[in-house]
Amino acid sequence: MPDSVGELGEFGLIGAVTARLPQGQDVLLGPGDDSAVVAAPDGRVVVTTDLLVENRHFRRDWSDPSDVGHKAAAQNLSDIEAMGARPTSLVVGLGLPADLPSAWAVALSAGLAEEAALVGASVVGGDVVRSPLVVVSVTALGTLSGATPVTRSGARPGDVVAVCGRLGWAEAGFQVLSRGFRTPRLVVEAHRRPQVPYGAGAEAAALGATAMCDVSDGLLGDLGHVAAASSVAIDVDPATLDVAAPLREVASALGADPLTWVLTGGDDNALVATFPAGAELPDRWTVIGAVSAGSGVTVDGAEYAAPGGHDHFAGP
Template sequence: MIDRAVAGRDQPATTLLGPGDDAAVVRAPDGAVVASTDMLVQGRHFRLDWSSPEQVGRKAVAQNGADIVAMGAWPTSFLVAIGCPPTTPVAVTDALTAGIWAEVAEFDAGVIGGDMVQAEQLVVSITVLGDLGGHAPVLRSGARPGDQVAVAGRLGWSAAGLAVLLAELDGFAELIAAHKVPRPPYRSGPIAARAGATGMTDVSDGLVADLGHMCTASGVAVDLDSALLEPGPELAAAAEALGADALDWVLTGGEDHALVATFPADVPLPEGWRRIGSVLAGEGVLVDGRSRAGGGGWQSFD
């Protein structure tokens, strides 16, 4: 299975020694390495009656890559660990690894190693290494009162796609596709860092939830402007069909892996970024100046 996963695959120049030995060896040209890891568990994070193995592989890489670019860095190397039942068809693992490699190619990065084990259900765990290119990382703790809050990428699409799938509603193919394979705005992370972003994070659990982490780390409050978060026609149509609140998807829906960042008020927002609110003195996330009732997003433990 490992041979099938790595045969004929190219490695970037940062990989000095790839799969095949006890460990890989990679370059760290910046002198610092940015690292993150995430895990997807069948039945909890994906369903194979909804998503193809290739889509699961792409999703696993995307959520890790988003973490790295949210630091202002760029992914260079991925370590992949897969657990599966012994009855898993080879076609499934081939498609899974094909999806992993396809998404890794978005970064011109490499899969440098990993592990495969027997498990009761399909599990994919990925660790990613990234390069800052000589720049300081952009942290969650850098937001300051007076900053503007901006977002790059889509909000609420994955949550809407999940709602459509759960309701077994016909149509809305774009929303369903967004749930199966997120499309993070990868290049917007390093662009924001070079443009002077003071704080940044990816929206994995929900806009309110992830901005809440930034508020806590920075010791500030954020006030979101709902008029600047107006759901697009795709979300509005799905919400009408389901009797749901499209703005709620925008505020609390996770797994789009959009990027949200803070910038000084006098800094022009770079291409691909749009303003959605302001940083204030205080604590917590407000919407139109008011505290929002209800949860802010995904909880790993119910």
């Protein structure tokens, strides 16, 4: 295989990538035609899309290409999960520099396929273009299998708020990497590859979740979306939040507050949902707050001073 993407060429790259993409049971026609064909048994398709830009959402000196592929897929698969749906397929657009090593591009695609395989989904097609930076655009499709989608707008006063998955880990890894370090490995790997609680979305729907959201921009910020869409107030009890030992250790070394990372850090792709009071939740769901009449999100009954979530246009 030629060394660079430019030497390999568009169609050579497409061939090298698609040869490494296994197709799952939901795919009726995979890569190779003008479009793929994916089964939609109940007549509805859940669709989401996300964009990762080099040096904004990832850095090649921080993450290997497989990491970038895993992260790009995970961010979209978790959005499908957040609707109470099951992911079925991904379509990927790649913008790549001509001098990018072809092996890097192939490894990126392998990471995408490996993450998708964790939920039985497939990468069914996409496009490649020349770009000054690496850009990864992923569109994910999913099926509700006859169920009702769980939206952000169904939370009701009296509901409890529960979270499934890790919070603050990716932010801790980002803070470590930003200071030129590569350890502790646990938090650095959390930044490179989210650990999505796959299956928890459909599980929450079956348990009667009234609203749900993927936590990608920070717990408080994403709960703010739920509160606004549902026209309710949400209060988070900080005593219920898991501030893991690795986060405390890193925060101590950096002179930071690990609770801030848990409340406002993004990219962990946990799920947060509201449930009727008294709902019996599995152990992997932790009740962290309550819904009441009103508006906005508070922590222990008060406004939280730190930024409440990520905004792509809020900074440089």
